[in-house]
Each structure stands twice: as structure tokens, then as C-alpha cells.
Amino acid sequence: ALADLVDRIGAEVTAAAALTTVGSGLGVLALARNFPVAAGGAVLLGFGFAPLFPALALIATRRLEPHERASGVGFFAAFMDAGVALGSMVGGVLVTAIGAGAAIGVVAAMQLVAALLVIGGGSA
Numbered sequence: 001a002l003a004d005l006v007d008r009i010g011a012e013v014t015a016a017a018a019l020t021t022v023g024s025g026l027g028v029l030a031l032a033r034n035f036p037v038a039a040g041g042a043v044l045l046g047f048g049f050a051p052l053f054p055a056l057a058l059i060a061t062r063r064l065e066p067h068e069r070a071s072g073v074g075f076f077a078a079f080m081d082a083g084v085a086l087g088s089m090v091g092g093v094l095v096t097a098i099g100a101g102a103a104i105g106v107v108a109a110m111q112l113v114a115a116l117l118v119i120g121g122g123s124a
Contacts (some may be wrong), residue, residue, distance in 0.1 A: 002051045005057055015055035016115040021048030023111030030104035053080070059118070 025048055034036045047087030061072040094103040 002047070005051045006055050010120070011055045011058040011062070012118055014051050015059060015118045018048045018050075018052040018055060019111045019115035019118065021045075022052065023108045023115065024048070025109035026104050026111060030101045030108055058079075 002123060009017075011027060021044055025041045025044030025046075028044060029038055032038035032041055057073055057076050060076040061069050064072045091107065098102075098106075
């Protein structure tokens, strides 16, 4: 259902919508006190994350020459993986310092800030 979203509304709009949806899902998870609410947050998180990688990959590689795009996607994926690894470690420290709910809330807010940055960057 979301496969052609980037083609229909553009990479920046898709990424911003995806980041907003991820942030909303994380916000629900941060406040969840029971399984049904947490499950709803997880569904939102999934719907947001599904179009996020393709949209960000397109933004990261669109200025590259056609013969450079495969390497560009490889670099993008490597940095995204490194970000996930580093984020996991920082998240663990944050959970220890302020608690799981608050840490997830901080990350939710960061997604919303990222959405604004993507929109503010515009297309070039």
C-alpha cells in the first residue's frame, strides 16, 4: 500500500510523513500502560518506518551520477546501520539515566524535529 508513496508525493514529503508517524508511534509507546496501547504504537511505528528507508535513500542519492548511485546506496545503508548501532548504545544509557518511557519520549521528539529538518531542507 505504501510502495509507490515516494513516487506519488515526493521523497521529502514521504520522509517527513514517515518520521512524523514514527515519532507518533514512539510517543504512544512512551505513554503506553497496557498491551493494546503499546500494540497500537508499534503498528504506527511500522507504518512510519516502512517508507522511511526508500525516501531517505532517494534523498541521499538523487544528486549522484547514475554510475555512482549503487555506491551511494551502500554508503547510505552503512551509515544508517551505524546510526542504529550507536543509537542503541546511547538509548541504553538514556534509559538507565531517565527511564524507558522518558527515553522513548525523547526519541519520539527527535523524530519530529527530523521531520521538520527534512521539510526545511527542501529538494534541490
